[in-house]
Amino acid sequence: MTGQIAIIGAGPSGCFLAQALLKSDPALQVDLIDRLPVPYGLVRYGVAADHQGTKAVSRQFARLFERQGARFFGNVSIGSDVTLDDLRGAYDAVVLAAGLSADRALAVPGGDLGGVFGAGKLTRALYEHPEAEALPQLGPRPLIVGNGNVAIDLLRLLAKTPEELEGSDLGHSPTDWLAASGIEEITITGRSPAAAAKFDTVMIKELGKLGGVTIRVLGAGETDDPQARKKLEALAALEEGEGPRRITFRFGLTPIAVEGDSRAEAVRFASDAGEEVLPCSSVLTAIGFDAPGDLPRDLLLAEESEGKLAEGLYATGWFRRGPRGTIPDNRADAKELAERILTEIAPDTTKTGAALLGALPDTTDYSGWSRIDNAETANPPPGRCRVKITTREDMLRLAREEETQ
Amino acid sequence: MNINVLYGTETGNAEMLAEDIAAELEANHEVTAINLSDFDPANFDADTLYLLVCSTYGDGELPASAQPFAEKLESEQPDLTGVHFGIFGMGDSEYEETFNGGPKTLAELMIARGASQLGDRIAHDASGTDMAEDIAFPWAEQIVGMADETIGQAA
Known part of the structure; x- marks a missing residue:
């Protein structure tokens, strides 16, 4: 011993x-x-x-x-x-x-409104953790705050067609939930410019395989750094799909408020160009864990x-x-x-x-x-x-x- | 036969497979499993068979434990003429474009230094249904069989 x-x-x-x-x-x-x-x-x-x-x-x-x-x-x-x-x-x-x-809270006014869901909470429900809450209604236009690998995972899962989940261990009811989600458009927003985004390039490349989406990348900018350039090239290569579900990448947006009466209806952001309000049907936060x-x-x-x-x-x-x-x-x-x-x-x-x-x-x-x-x-x-x-x-x-x- | 199973690993999966291959072969051979991070390219020996087991990490790159070794191969340019190796890749076809980029790089570096590859570069797919050892054990036996005819002979 x-x-x-x-x-x-x-x-x-x-x-x-x-x-x-x-x-x-x-x-x-x-x-x-x-x-x-x-x-x-x-x-x-x-x-x-x-x-x-x-x-x-x-x-x-x-x-x-x-x-x-x-x-x-x-x-x-x-x-x-x-x-x-x-x-x-x-x-x-x-x-x-x-x-x-625990999901790090989105510490802005309205961050605790209905329709704001943490990525950890949502993925635990998707992956059938015994303590998970029921899967929520995200509506047709969820907006993701954060662009690390957790955010990209969430984006990919929500964007996949049922066929693209073959070989996974996604359960019966989460599979039905996804199939019935009615998601038309997903916007994913990051605070940093694209060149400094936290996601790994390989995670972006994987999105290129999605068959059911049309991806737009707005304001990705430019960079002199060779590693960061790979990220930008991987993003640029995504803009080829012609699927029915729209995905929009946005950068340089810092959330300052979630707006809505009882439920999130939009997120107000600060950016270099001033304030901008993006309407949405739910807010998914992937901004770290506590x-x-x-x-x-x-x-x-x-x-x-x-x-x-x-x-x-x-x-x-x-x-x-x-x-x-x-x-x-x-x-x-x-x-x-x-x-x-x-x-x-x-x-x-x-x-x-x-x-x-x-x-x-x-x-x-x-x-x-x-x-x-x-x-x-x-x-x-x-x-x-x-x-x-x-x-x-x-x-x-x-x-x-x-x-x- | 003297066999070194050299592994390049990031998550430990390639390390585990390398140890399993060594255990599988040790009844009939002198086998050691060695992390590439602990192996000096100057120590390659024409009388030893090298079984390389290597994963891929990040965007098709070599795993962390293989990187110092690859850098030394490039900076020190050792002459590996007469050295024989087989190579087994561990990858994940979810990442289509870069699938098995690590072992491909490693094999090319070895060949560029004059080493001879025995057999094909075999790849296990972590997203497939096969267990790595179910593919790797027959592969190792096959490479050892090929090496029986070449190791110790004039190159």
């Missing part, structure tokens, strides 16, 4: 950390704890349903549990089921890898230095760095933090580790997840690779099935 480590959050940053820890020291006991009964976090509920290749990273994570001795404790809420202090008392090291799941409030992130990170928060307490991934960077960025982060933890860890054999979690009534383990996973992938309908179990109750029932036989 060379130490017991609890990682809070079984998403990509937690899993990559477990991987790096166990690669360096296979004798460690690494326990991944998640609020949900199922692991993999954003890979399951944030990576777009039509980006199955990106989700392939979960095969690495499965190996953690299947071969490398990591354990999964699902359906455990920090705060209500166990406290952070309990965990710190039971483990030699505790790592916060809980991500950032901590949801179940962990006091600001307080915890107050003394943070290179991933260390306090003696035996660490943080990694988006929870530490903020909502920036891709899945592999978290991997690089995890490798560095693993080295640090391994040099600092002082195993205490009197610590009881997972005994604390074992005493909880409704936890799920990896074999429980395997039963859920098998149920989801055993018999998908044509054009889908998985049918997600959508409620916590059904997940727990499936996870327990073997035990009760």
